[in-house]
Amino acid sequence: MSQKIRIIARLRPRLGTEPDDGCVQVIRNSNAVASGSNAGTSSINIVNPRDTSQVFKFQFSNCYDEASTQEEIFGNDVQPMVDLVYQGMTVTIFAYGVTSSGKTHTMQGSKSAPGVIPRTVQAIFAHRRRLVDATPTLVPEDISINMSYMEIYKDDVYDLLVTRENAPKLPVRENEHGKVFVANLTYEPISSFSDFEAIYTRATKHRSVGSTNLNHASSRSHAILTIRATIFDRTHNRSLTGTINLVDLAGSENNKLTGNDASRMAESAAINKSLSVLGQVVHALNSNQTRIPYRNSKLTRILQDALGGSSVGLLICNLAPGAKFRQDTLNTLNFAVRTKNIENKPVVNEQDHRQVSKPPFPTIPSSAAFGFGAAGPSGLPRTGAARQSLVPVPRKQARASVSVVATGAQGFQPMVMPPVKQEPAPGTMGLTLTEVEFEQKVAKVVEAEVNRRMEELERQRQAEEARARLSMERELALRATEAVNRASFSDHGDDCDDRERSGSVASEKENRRHRQAKSKSKSPRKESISLSIPAGILTPVLKRHKELDSEVRSKLQELEQKFDRGGKDAPDVLSPVSKKKMGRAYVAAARSCSEKGDLQAALDLYRKAESFVPDNIKLKERIIEIDWAVKNSRPFIPSPKPKKKSRSKAKSKRHESVEGASDQAMEMDHPEATTDEGRHRRRRVEQLKCQEEEMDVETELLHDERHSKRGRSADDERDREAMEIEKTPAKRLRRSERRKNAVVVVDSEDDDDDMPRIPTKRGERGLTAAT
Numbered sequence: 177m178s179q180k181i182r183i184i185a186r187l188r189p190r191l192g193t194e195p196d197d198g199c200v201q202v203i204r205n206s207n208a209v210a211s212g213s214n215a216g217t218s219s220i221n222i223v224n225p226r227d228t229s230q231v232f233k234f235q236f237s238n239c240y241d242e243a244s245t246q247e248e249i250f251g252n253d254v255q256p257m258v259d260l261v262y263q264g265m266t267v268t269i270f271a272y273g274v275t276s277s278g279k280t281h282t283m284q285g286s287k288s289a290p291g292v293i294p295r296t297v298q299a300i301f302a303h304r305r306r307l308v309d310a311t312p313t314l315v316p317e318d319i320s321i322n323m324s325y326m327e328i329y330k331d332d333v334y335d336l337l338v339t340r341e342n343a344p345k346l347p348v349r350e351n352e353h354g355k356v357f358v359a360n361l362t363y364e365p366i367s368s369f370s371d372f373e374a375i376y377t378r379a380t381k382h383r384s385v386g387s388t389n390l391n392h393a394s395s396r397s398h399a400i401l402t403i404r405a406t407i408f409d410r411t412h413n414r415s416l417t418g419t420i421n422l423v424d425l426a427g428s429e430n431n432k433l434t435g436n437d438a439s440r441m442a443e444s445a446a447i448n449k450s451l452s453v454l455g456q457v458v459h460a461l462n463s464n465q466t467r468i469p470y471r472n473s474k475l476t477r478i479l480q481d482a483l484g485g486s487s488v489g490l491l492i493c494n495l496a497p498g499a500k501f502r503q504d505t506l507n508t509l510n511f512a513v514r515t516k517n518i519e520n521k522p523v524v525n526e527q528d529h530r531q532v533s534k535p536p537f538p539t540i541p542s543s544a545a546f547g548f549g550a551a552g553p554s555g556l557p558r559t560g561a562a563r564q565s566l567v568p569v570p571r572k573q574a575r576a577s578v579s580v581v582a583t584g585a586q587g588f589q590p591m592v593m594p595p596v597k598q599e600p601a602p603g604t605m606g607l608t609l610t611e612v613e614f615e616q617k618v619a620k621v622v623e624a625e626v627n628r629r630m631e632e633l634e635r636q637r638q639a640e641e642a643r644a645r646l647s648m649e650r651e652l653a654l655r656a657t658e659a660v661n662r663a664s665f666s667d668h669g670d671d672c673d674d675r676e677r678s679g680s681v682a683s684e685k686e687n688r689r690h691r692q693a694k695s696k697s698k699s700p701r702k703e704s705i706s707l708s709i710p711a712g713i714l715t716p717v718l719k720r721h722k723e724l725d726s727e728v729r730s731k732l733q734e735l736e737q738k739f740d741r742g743g744k745d746a747p748d749v750l751s752p753v754s755k756k757k758m759g760r761a762y763v764a765a766a767r768s769c770s771e772k773g774d775l776q777a778a779l780d781l782y783r784k785a786e787s788f789v790p791d792n793i794k795l796k797e798r799i800i801e802i803d804w805a806v807k808n809s810r811p812f813i814p815s816p817k818p819k820k821k822s823r824s825k826a827k828s829k830r831h832e833s834v835e836g837a838s839d840q841a842m843e844m845d846h847p848e849a850t851t852d853e854g855r856h857r858r859r860r861v862e863q864l865k866c867q868e869e870e871m872d873v874e875t876e877l878l879h880d881e882r883h884s885k886r887g888r889s890a891d892d893e894r895d896r897e898a899m900e901i902e903k904t905p906a907k908r909l910r911r912s913e914r915r916k917n918a919v920v921v922v923d924s925e926d927d928d929d930d931m932p933r934i935p936t937k938r939g940e941r942g943l944t945a946a947t
């Protein structure tokens with residue numbers, strides 16, 4: 177069964193110099209007050225400032241004017257709510273209004289005029305006394321009462337029962353049943369009103385209060401005092417828990433009126449924001465929205481149960497008199513009107529502590545004195561149907577639940593009911609777990625998670641260490657292999673040299689002796705290496721090296737075969753620059769042959785050169801000419817060799833070194849020089865590259881020579897001839913451009929036959945050896 181939030185309004189008296197402008201008028205209906213009904217015949221009337229003939233009328237359950245007393249308000253509207261606590265229900269009473277409207281006065285009051293809070297606590301203890309007196313099976317210890325007190329300051333929750341220095345921000349959580357609670361909040365047991373007074377007075381000093389222009393002791397936070405009463409039935413091991421939340425909200429603030437400084441402004445912003453969310457929640461509930469923005473502020477999150485939940489609610493609207501507050505008063509009243517449409521579904525919070533079957537909750541003889549029989553004073557049923565909750569109950573729990581059905585004078589009879597909501601008992605988070613147990617469980621889970629992560633980190637660290645060790649070993653092995661290889665290459669190179677020498681002068685015996693001497697001189701190095709490397713570690717590396725070696729060897733063989741095939745495939749494996757250089761080398765060799773009169777050899781060499789530089793027109797012409805001469809047995813007179821320019825000392829040195837390499841390169845093409853040793857061939861390829869370098873130098877020389885006087889005159893001659901053929905300036909220009917670009921492989925000195933010339937003495941000599 178649902179129940180709407182009860183709304184009452186209270187206008188505070190004028191303070192100090194506040195004018196009596198009659199802006200807010202309270203119309204009271206004494207019958208409504210007396211009956212305590214929710215008829216709402218009392219009203220607050222406010223004259224429309226724009227049209228004084230128009231009056232806004234707000235009807236509520238009860239409306240109290242300036243003359244109303246604390247006692248009156250408590251007796252009429254709060255006392256019945258207190259009684260509900262002993263019915264096992266949750267009650268929430270909150271004071272709402274603009275700053276300085278009298279919320280704290282209403283809730284807390286003063287010594288001379290105690291407010292709702294102290295009166296409620298007094299009523300709770302009084303009720304306990306009555307209950308114990310009326311129930312022979314109950315002793316005072318069977319009804320425990322405890323309290324908590326917190327404030328929400330700038331949207332953070334603080335425990336007011338601990339000193340502020342030690343008070344951490346408390347988290348707001350939700351238990352497995354969807355019940356919102358403030359974790360680690362202190363609950364202090366109180367056995368008497370004086371106990372409460374002592375704790376409450378101390379805690380109130382911790383509350384955030386500040387002075388503003390409107391209120392010298394303005395609340396800067398929302399304060400929530402909770403009193404819980406638990407009746408424990410030892411006979412049947414069951415308990416009934418009722419709770420009352422007394423909420424003193426901070427007032428909405430108009431910063432123009434409050435004259436807030438920067439820090440007060442920050443507080444004011446937090447206050448106004450949370451109140452705005454409260455308004456949004458109320459609006460969302462009224463308009464049946466699917467999503468209620470409880471989570472948008474801590475205030476609404478904590479008050480969730482009071483707003484559309486399972487709590488019985490009472491809203492006290494505090495109003496300040498005077499036109500100065502007119503707009504705030506209207507806002508407050510509008511909020512109240514919206515709130516009164518919110519429907520809660522109160523439940524009885526009852527717990528069965530037995531493990532198996534559950535007998536009924538014992539009949540408390542004085543239960544009728546609570547104002548509740550089969551139905552409560554506000555028509556709240558106590559049956560299982562009345563305990564339905566908005567929060568779904570887990571199936572496991574639902575099976576174990578036993579609900580209580582009122583059977584009038586016969587007392588309660590047990591019966592298994594459909595899933596019903598059972599609120600946690602004070603200090604408990606569910607049916608069986610106390611808060612301490614819950615915290616312990618959480619701590620265990622956290623500890624397990626931390627241990628798991630630590631182990632994972634340790635595993636990662638060990639894996640990284642192993643990886644680092646492996647990579648270090650690999651590095652070490654690689655270095656060792658390189659060292660061994662260097663030694664091996666060196667030996668091999670020396671061996672080759674020795675073999676070559678042995679062919680002419682040295683005997684095999686001498687060579688052996690020579691090698692032995694060398695190996696003796698190198699043995700300490702090898703020893704030191706073998707000592708520093710663990711046995712077997714080189715095996716995989718050497719194997720890999722062997723594989724690489726055979727791979728290199730096969731590639732070299734392939735390369736060699738290409739060269740052996742007449743260089744037809746060679747261009748495919750050379751870069752454009754290398755091709756050009758190879759072409760020049762063959763041209764030089766061919767020229768040498770033609771000078772000696774061996775035209776056939778020259779023709780073959782020119783053709784080889786053509787395979788490297790197939791686009792060279794002059795080379796093609798030369799081949800045609802020589803081919804023609806060979807076929808017709810005619811002599812071929814080549815152009816004279818160009819004179820070499822003087823070179824610098826450095827270049828000479830370089831050429832001398834390259835010259836030797838060139839000779840060796842030619843040996844590679846010689847059948848006798850061919851060897852199966854891949855490493856040896858690799859060295860030869862390197863030497864061949866050196867020869868290419870030398871050819872490059874020759875090209876530089878050639879380029880220099882192009883600009884000699886003779887070269888220039890030959891070009892001029894060609895240009896003159898061309899000028900005679902090409903009449904238009906455009907054609908002349910294009911031809912001139914072409915000539916400028918075509919200078920790299922064309923020997924411009926060949927003015928006689930315009931044939932390619934690469935006059936390299938060293939190249940000729942090397943290639944001569946090759947041919």
Ligand SMILES: Nc1ncnc2c1ncn2[C@@H]1O[C@H](COP(=O)(O)OP(=O)(O)OP(=O)(O)O)[C@@H](O)[C@H]1O
Pocket residue numbers: 187188189191242273274275276277278279280281282391393394395396425426427428494
């Ligand atoms: N009914 C009343 N009778 C006499 N004095 C009152 C009454 N209501 C409020 N006051 C006085 O008005 C002043 C402001 O009241 P109170 O501090 O309760 O306002 P508040 O709404 O709590 O303000 P804030 O939101 O700033 O905390 C106080 O001095 C208080 O004593």
